[in-house]
Amino acid sequence: MAKELTSRAENYSQWYNDLVIKADLAESSAVRGCMVIKPYGYAIWERMHDELDRMFKETGHVNAYFPLFIPKSFLSKEADHVEGFAKECAVVTHYRLKQNPNGPGVVVDPAAKLEEELIVRPTSETIIWSTYKNWIHSYRDLPILCNQWANVVRWEMRTRLFLRTAEFLWQEGHTAHATEAEAMAEAQKMLHVYADFAENFLGIPVIQGVKSANERFAGAVETFCIEALMQDGKALQAGTSHFLGQNFAKAFDVTFVNKENKQELVWATSWGVSTRLMGALIMSHSDDNGLVLPPNLAPYQVVIVPIYKNDEQFQAVDARIRPLVDQLKAAGLRVKYDNDDTKKPGWKFAEYELKGVPVRLALGAMDLEKGTIEVARRDTMTKESVPFDGVVGYVAGLMDTIQKNIFQKALDYRQSVTREVNSYEEFKVEIEKGGFLLCHWDGTPETEEKIKEETKATIRCIPFDGDKTPGKCMVTGKPSKQRVVFARAY
């Protein structure tokens, strides 16, 4: 791992790529823009999956699954939605191959052309709402609170491991409601679930807010988002929750009979987070020694490395460690005891640092004599020798300490690069330094577009919290209701 790269923004992408590869998380696949998520990377994604799934269920949601293929006609029903996704769709046109009559290999059988092309889902609103039409007749059928864990495909021009792959894994919640207020509350509730997850599990501080019209999801009435800041000063949209109004109900003719026996269009939301969160995690906390995983998320919270010179010593050390593993597990910790004889301690130390395991315990003959054990923290890279008795409680306590420290470090960094900017001249200078800029904006798409063209900065969100003092737009001088968050983004 090249040192000193974290502080050098121009090399950040190289550093990130190295990190992903060396920490054994993922690699490019043979298919353009796609990635292979390797076992350790997938273990991290599974942790995200498990915690999010639990949170969704705790908020009353259930899982379902809808088809990968979407008839082309479905996608054309909601005008804004088509507009937003048409340019990046993979299309299935045939359903059969045959032996190449003119040589080796196979060719697409022209006789097997589909009457209507199928789109590989870039998102599932259309196929789901065409299904919901059959599920919803009365107010008694509402609300529908479904989530789907799936893969989606967006044929992006430029891809990047975890942050923007052609195929990615995600969850997409799609809910249907009888009233506007209920749907709006749902969209906001799920945004809060995401924020809670990002901050308390991933250890990534996020700003919650509303997207400007330019950045809104195609087909949504309102898009809420959580915005995170990476260590190189660029912003990353970490999750979105959309209030879809009645747009999809209109497009797919989904109505219900209300309590007053009147036909009404259904209100909708959708919300999702993806394997992009892996990228957010990596770019938020990692250092030049590798990944730094917050304990609440880490597949292994504790790794134990035995140190010995011969089999006799190993037996003694092993006998001491085995009960400890059981005790740590009983205390609710995810533990890996690495007694692999083919790797040496020094190798293991470096390896688990690269993998970001929060706490490493090492125990050798020296410790047996002294009744101690070595405890090393990944977040601070510090080591200490502690009494063996009581180490379970000590390590359990460390989890919380480390979790908080990782979050606080990210928060401190974000605070240090978040500042108010009042003139456009100042903005042009400050945006080059990265970070979040809090500025007044007149609320028009035109002004936002001008800023984007001239500085590559976008409005990340109009934050819920923070200063609500009105002011004047830094570009046009027109009135502004509150400061909004600008940044350059991934």
Next chain:
RNA sequence: CGGGGUUUGGCGCAGUUGGUAGCGCGCUACGUUCGGGACGUAGAGGUCGCAAGUUCGAAUCUUGUAACCCCGACCA
């Protein structure tokens, strides 16, 4: 889709004016090691991205083509 770069063993790379491929890491065996990615000795492993062409002879020169990476535009 524009601009730049790369493609040689599992990985990272070198290869001069064309002469028939090498280094480091990793891998295998044995020994010494084992508290921060150990060391020694001996091995295995490559139709040089692909396809044509020039030449007595091509990793090297020419043309075509593909993939990947980086920077833009697009986007979660």
